[in-house]
Amino acid sequence: MANPGGGAVCNGNLNNHKKQSGNCRKNGISKEAQQNGKPHFHKPIVESFEQAPLHVLVLTYLGYGIGTLFGHFRDFLRNWGIEKCNAAVEREEQKDFVPLYQDFENFYKRNLYIRVRDNWNRPICSAPGPLFDIMERVSDDYNWTFRFTGRVIKDVINMGSYNFLGLAAKYDDSMRTVKDVLETYGTGVSSTRQEMGNLDKHRELEDLVAKFLNVEAAMVFGMGFATNSMNIPALVGKGCLILSDELNHTSLVLGARLSGATIRTFKHNNAQNLEKHLRDAIIYGQPRTRRAWKKILILVEGIYSMEGSIVHLPQIVALKNKYKAYLYIDEAHSIGSVGPTGRGVVEFFGMDPRDIDVFMGTFTKSFGASGGYIAGRKELVDYLRVHSHSAVYATSMSPPISEQIIRSIKLIMGMDGTTEGIKRIQQLAKNTRYFRRRLSEMGFIIYGNEESPVIPVLLYMPSKVAAFARHLLERKIGVVVVGFPATPLVEARARICVSAAHTRKNLDTVLDALDEMGDLLGLKYSRQRKSTRPQLCDETDYEPDD
Template sequence: MSDLPAAVSPGNTSYGDENPSQEPQSEGRPQARKTAPTGFRIPRYYQILKHNIGGTGSLGAGDLFYQNFEGLNNRLARLNGREFINFCSYNYLDLCGDPRVATAAQAAIEKYGTSVSASRIVSGERPIHLELEAAIADFVGTEAAIVFVGGFSTNEDTIAHLMGEGDVIFHDEYIHKSAQLGAAMSGAKAVSFPHNDLDALEKSLQTHREQGKNALVVVEGVYSMDGDIPDLPKLIELKRRYQTLLMVDEAHSIGVLGKTGRGLAEHFDIDPDEVDIWMGTLSKSFASCGGYIAGNAELIEYLRYTAPGFVYSVGLAPPMAAAALKALQLTQEEPQRVSQLHSRVLLFHTLAREAGINIGEANEASAVLPVIIGQSDVTIALSRTLMDKGILALPIGYPAVSKSKSRIRFFISCSHTDDDIRSAVEVISNEISGSQ
């Protein structure tokens, strides 16, 4: 017997009106319905999801996820006392675990505590917040920046707040879920265009732009499933022609793209002011947690006083702010981290293509590399083989990607060695060749 209440038991998928309980029929009295059960009832789709991922071996990949790793999430991962070469970390610049970043976080705890215990608009603001925001704006190349407590909520809240009913949002079909939800919450008309197809975007702009008082185009700097990047010069040309705002989500491109890691604008050698809204996260290259919006001072001031996810949220925890600030400083003081990352990324690209491995349209500057296998069961089997050989890289399948494009994603760090990358490519090449 399950310990869960009947209403939340996985086996209970009924909804009140489908099989209503009935009082015994009494003569002269209308039939009465019992009170509907209260509490959350598990949606049916989850039963299907649970079945699909619950198996092991060729039947599913459920046991590959939520594994309880030990220690730092850097070049090496430790699980049950065993060490793996880790290609599942977004620790691109190897700053999470750097003792100087940890020391900065510890000093912030000593000075400010573990929480600012209030929203910043009332009593939660501390100097460390303003220092971090000024450093982000300087690094990105904008007038100002604002830091939110979560990367997901940064996208969701900013888009939902800036756009509204009577507006229109154009977004890449592969845009992150946080941006999709922000668009849905805004009340604006949302128009999706085929991935990285800017000709299709222009047709959508021609068709739908006049339907919105305000318009926003949202893309990513590096797409986390495919490792490709958008054509920023063309996007800027379109935004000017059709009078839209342009927003770039740099979660996987800040700290990675460009000679010094300043992102997509530096990669294309374009003035950052050409983009209206730069979004980024602090949890990847910058060894912390949270997200930011960078742009002109007027936009940032407006968000500071009106964005619900900022005004009504506690301020970023001091150790998180201090860690991000120190990581950002080290990125600039030690440019070899970015150049070494670029070297490792190029090596993986070169070896993979020489071996005939399908890495799709991944850009040679991107630290995200998909190894596209196709069939889900073959992809899962390859992931298990890699683990058997001491390499951690996990499978991604439907619905995150289409059913015919299951893949294993590799996230490259500046701390990976040439031998790490050669070993991974060799195992993949041998397994693919052996299965053909």
């Protein structure tokens, strides 16, 4: 099912595309894990992490090399006052003591990042629906600063927002309850949950989240990033071991570092490598003292936002049960977007929520709001109400935001008396499958699981990253392009996000533009191009456009 040159892989990581022992198993669980853990019935894991041809990698490194040489030359000109430097610069008396900026990072931002900076942070001046408006800006100093031209680019197709279910929309009658809560409670609470900021709306939301996830209890927080970074330190500390997937989000990494626990990373979605770390942790214990670890916590994500891959949850749960560890899963991108009823990767794999020790998720994607939650056993949530830094120090969630999340969850669960929520979930899955198939047929290298709405399209060369985004914007298509240091140096990409709000016409318009752009820039690197027979596109997945 896979080969070293590319294609779909069932069990592996980005740096090792070889088949692992045995064949790619349809159930995703090794025989050993089935014997020692809890086997579950679930879907086959079908992912693609095709490697680029050798000449593409060589040209990519060469492009960065040439850029680095010119960067050093321009630094030479700046040091001699021949060229003006607009970057942040330390005072001379400080340079020899405590450097404020890391040398390479500052060099990279000053000479390479700045050249494509116009592709990031574009001001949006409308709701992030399937179409949105972008403020046009230009630079007179090579992207160091920008000025607004006064022109707004209207009706740009939005292919970069995490608005998976299309719920981050303009005001309509369904949002009337949000307006009512705004008039009753105001815009904010101006206090923490442990002081004067604990509202009945928060309690209502927490009960609804627990019901939605089918767990005992839940607690909500005003910021998604802080949900990870401020709660992990409350769960583990010195004498504990954290096993973290190498591609985990920065919020998980920061939370792990703040905890003071020992951190070891395992290869992305690689159950064999994780088991090796677990086995070593049990056998050898803590360094020097060889005492047993107080806790072993495994940190993973549901959908990885840069790779589009879905966690191999059954394997990890089996290992967690076998070695008596704890599992913390971040479902920021998967909650609401995968699973038959949008309940995330646990439902996607048909597993029992009781197999997960700590559920974490955010309301910033599928729910069209902000904030995050921690859910699980009641004892866990009660402990965090007392010990979480977010509960003690951070301002609690805004009441209108709470109501927006309540409205979204009720829509997804069908508690609003309609089937609109399940239709959006099904439409998102159809859009995702269709878009991924068409890209594969065109010859693009795309990463991730076939059912992940996050679709990385590999661009590789730094010059093509900038040209790709600029040319698409000229065609009124907004995409997010990502490069180093957010990705490996030679794996720059466009991160496309599909939404249930996209119509067939929207998707075909984007696909036609991508096809043209792939030919213009030479981006069709795949050696695993699929058949273009129309019956493979699953036309029956689509309902007529409105």
